[in-house]
Amino acid sequence: MRHLEVDPRLVGMLGALAVIWVGFDLLSGGAFLTPRNLWNLSVQTASIAVMACGMVLVIVTRNIDLSVGAMLGFIGMVVGVVQARWLPEVIGLEHPATAFIAVAVGVALGGVIGLMQGSLIAYLGIPSFIVTLGGLLVWRGAAWWVTQGQTVAPMDGRFRMLGGGIEGAIGATASWVLAALACAAIVAGMVMLRRRRLAFGFPVRPGWAEGVLMGLACLVVIGAVAVANSYPIPVGVARRMAEAQGIAWPPGGLFIAHGLAIPVIVALMVGVAMTVLATRTRFGRYVFAIGGNPEAAELSGVNTRRSLMMVFGLMGALVGLSACIATARLNAATNAAGTLDELYVIAAAVIGGTSLAGGMGTVAGAMLGALVMQSLQSGMVLLGVDTPLQNIVVGLVLVFAVWLDGAWRKRIR
Amino acid sequence: MSTPLVEMRGISIAFGGIKAVDDVSVDLMPGEVVALLGHNGAGKSTLIKILSGAYRADAGEIRVEGQVADIGTPRDAKRYGIETIYQTLALADNVDAAANIFLGREIVTRWGTLDDAAMESATRQVMARLNPHFRRFKEPVRALSGGQRQSVAIARAIHFNARILIMDEPTAALGPAETAQVGELVKQLKAQGIGIFLISHDIHDVFDLADRVSVMKNGRLVGTARTSDVTKDEVLGMIILGKCPEAAVRGPGAMADS
Ligand SMILES: Nc1ncnc2c1ncn2[C@@H]1O[C@H](COP(=O)(O)OP(=O)(O)OP(=O)(O)O)[C@@H](O)[C@H]1O
Numbered sequence A: 001m002r003h004l005e006v007d008p009r010l011v012g013m014l015g016a017l018a019v020i021w022v023g024f025d026l027l028s029g030g031a032f033l034t035p036r037n038l039w040n041l042s043v044q045t046a047s048i049a050v051m052a053c054g055m056v057l058v059i060v061t062r063n064i065d066l067s068v069g070a071m072l073g074f075i076g077m078v079v080g081v082v083q084a085r086w087l088p089e090v091i092g093l094e095h096p097a098t099a100f101i102a103v104a105v106g107v108a109l110g111g112v113i114g115l116m117q118g119s120l121i122a123y124l125g126i127p128s129f130i131v132t133l134g135g136l137l138v139w140r141g142a143a144w145w146v147t148q149g150q151t152v153a154p155m156d157g158r159f160r161m162l163g164g165g166i167e168g169a170i171g172a173t174a175s176w177v178l179a180a181l182a183c184a185a186i187v188a189g190m191v192m193l194r195r196r197r198l199a200f201g202f203p204v205r206p207g208w209a210e211g212v213l214m215g216l217a218c219l220v221v222i223g224a225v226a227v228a229n230s231y232p233i234p235v236g237v238a239r240r241m242a243e244a245q246g247i248a249w250p251p252g253g254l255f256i257a258h259g260l261a262i263p264v265i266v267a268l269m270v271g272v273a274m275t276v277l278a279t280r281t282r283f284g285r286y287v288f289a290i291g292g293n294p295e296a297a298e299l300s301g302v303n304t305r306r307s308l309m310m311v312f313g314l315m316g317a318l319v320g321l322s323a324c325i326a327t328a329r330l331n332a333a334t335n336a337a338g339t340l341d342e343l344y345v346i347a348a349a350v351i352g353g354t355s356l357a358g359g360m361g362t363v364a365g366a367m368l369g370a371l372v373m374q375s376l377q378s379g380m381v382l383l384g385v386d387t388p389l390q391n392i393v394v395g396l397v398l399v400f401a402v403w404l405d406g407a408w409r410k411r412i413r
Numbered sequence B: 001m002s003t004p005l006v007e008m009r010g011i012s013i014a015f016g017g018i019k020a021v022d023d024v025s026v027d028l029m030p031g032e033v034v035a036l037l038g039h040n041g042a043g044k045s046t047l048i049k050i051l052s053g054a055y056r057a058d059a060g061e062i063r064v065e066g067q068v069a070d071i072g073t074p075r076d077a078k079r080y081g082i083e084t085i086y087q088t089l090a091l092a093d094n095v096d097a098a099a100n101i102f103l104g105r106e107i108v109t110r111w112g113t114l115d116d117a118a119m120e121s122a123t124r125q126v127m128a129r130l131n132p133h134f135r136r137f138k139e140p141v142r143a144l145s146g147g148q149r150q151s152v153a154i155a156r157a158i159h160f161n162a163r164i165l166i167m168d169e170p171t172a173a174l175g176p177a178e179t180a181q182v183g184e185l186v187k188q189l190k191a192q193g194i195g196i197f198l199i200s201h202d203i204h205d206v207f208d209l210a211d212r213v214s215v216m217k218n219g220r221l222v223g224t225a226r227t228s229d230v231t232k233d234e235v236l237g238m239i240i241l242g243k244c245p246e247a248a249v250r251g252p253g254a255m256a257d258s
């Protein structure tokens, strides 16, 4: 274990997730650990997970963003109106560019809102709690204003792929190709890092430990794809697809797999990109240094205000992306979308080991935190627990997780 | 006389009515060590923080090599080759020694990503000069001892080829061997033509290392003297009583002669 040099907290999170999954599976008589349930779980987690990646950086700088849920509602409305009302008049209904324009508008609008709130926090020195609390009210109100409260539907066909569903999954073959690419990237990355450390004569993990880690990482990737690929699409849809492609419908039926869902792939790509940003770039280094000691960062010549504003801008852009995922999944834009999401996003980051005191947190942890929260929720739905009790349980788990984390941290000091 | 490396003239700054620094003028020649002395709260740290860009003076002028220098941020100061070891060390506790040393000036790879291996390698070299026993390169600075943290802060200041070095009580937390090492370092840097402002409460160290002393009292300059022209007792008199000896250049804060 010591030779593996893995983050013990990450291992702890994975352990907790395993306990939750197996527990629900036993309680539900085997209904939890099915390809169908796990696939749906992954799709439901995507939107919160994307935002949690940004929230980690916000919290690491000792700030908070309470406005993400309301922002999601507002941006979702704008994205819905753009693609369902404006673009059809300009470029026609179901135009191939509609989805791209809609997503670009969502991300850009989120980025601008984030930068706006960030500049109030960084340059005017207004506490982020206040600015984003104000933002929560402003954007929720603005979400209603866009259409005077009317729901906008349906969404563009290509845009809907962002939300998952049958058209929003990439199929078995493409999923395996992605898995192979991911495994190759993992192995290449680890080998390169090791070479580099060896070239400088620094200590490295023993070879076998490196191999075990590589193997485990690849196994997780392959396992996830195997699960997604064993969840078939409904018979009726499969039959129509077969007919459309001129394949005769065999007597025993055809097994056409979902494969990975597009929102899940998007969330994972965001996770990888944000991890690189947080750990491998100057910007990420500054974010952590500001969280550790803002004065020291400033005295070291870091432009702390600009960095802080960018963190909120990034958070906003990710909210824009999440707004697209949520709107696509619902196939409608409603002004109530994203209600309470800020709390789930913050909870995901905190359960994932992000310290509210700043300076500490990982993107991977936050994404796992989002998965833990969603697992709890959908597990309880599966067991028929009613909503008020679900909230009570999630609330208690949040408090317990943070206490456990704190106790653990004190022990390792 | 050649142009001074740094000249601070008539510097004043107030914090909400308290004049922390009041009309102070000091200067520094290349290859010279000037010690800044004074009781606790005399305004030494505040004065050098104006030079390092942490504060902006309310009045006064800074010249670097004879040219008026506009220093508004720590980034500006570093551009003039001014490096600072702060009394508070100013380290980010949650990242490791290399990340602190290179903070704001990271080495990046061809792809613009952090080159941690190169930074760790440079850190090992510079730390070997200061603290040969140091091994904890991978740990956050929080886990280091006070002296080790101080070594990291010193390493950060000397790694980037400073022309002007400000050391605010650099050896306060160091053991005797490490203190001697810093003394050696000061002499080496001086020989390279670097100008050093040294703040210290150890009068013996000051007489050992400094060419001149400037003494402050209640935010005002008592006077400046060559260490070869005055005795330790006279300097103590300047610090405690504000009494300026014959051999010193009087400042506005000197006690009136009776
Ligand atoms: N940021 C600040 N805000 C308000 N007052 C300050 C600030 N910084 C310093 N002061 C005040 O300015 C005066 C000079 O402080 P300074 O830190 O420069 O003293 P010093 O000479 O470095 O003392 P020491 O030997 O204890 O380090 C003190 O009275 C202090 O309380």
Ligand SMILES: [Mg+2]
Binding pocket: B044, B045, B046, B087, B168
């Ligand atoms: Mg001081």
